[in-house]
């Protein structure tokens with residue numbers, strides 16, 4: 001049986017002109033279009049639906065929810081950029097908190113509010129995060145579990161995604177990735193991961209799942 005895997009990425013935000021996770025969904029779309037045995041990233045027994053999301057509190061989850069309903073995936077892997085982080089980071093938990101340090105791409109900047117007033121304080125990833133860290137590390141690439149997805153659009157999306165799937169068999173989670181090298185060429189001491197390395201990490205994740 002074919003495993004349906006929805007992979008989301010985000011548009012650029014916060015003054016950056018690129019988002020590595022946007023490039024990632026584009027690359028997965030090209031790979032999915034190839035014949036199953038000639039794909040470089042996606043296992044032959046998997047079908048990936050790449051979805052690009054806007055960096056807005058208003059629309060990001062609405063679009064993801066619509067795509068989940070249409071595709072009915074077994075797994076949802078949501079990716080985002082985490083400025084300054086130095087590894088592929090599997091988020092363990094999403095918290096019921098909105099506290100945007102910068103406005104989103106629609107100009108919204110909620111500060112110190114709950115996502116859902118009477119909602120659960122937090123939801124835990126239903127991905128096998130420890131195994132996935134090992135799968136990426138086995139490729140010689142940096143990976144770790146993160147205990148905070150922040151309080152911006154990524155944490156919001158992860159919270160809503162897990163809330164939606166709390167009574168389902170579908171495994172869902174969020175993965176933060178570092179900047180691309182070209183994004184840090186003017187910043188000293190900020191870590192990055194090359195696009196080839198990112199693809200290698202994602203290939204390892206898809207194969208491990």
Ligand code: PCA
Nearest residue numbers: 010055080081152153154
């Ligand atoms: N990263 C942001 C939102 C979009 C993205 O790629 C975040 O970490 O919240």
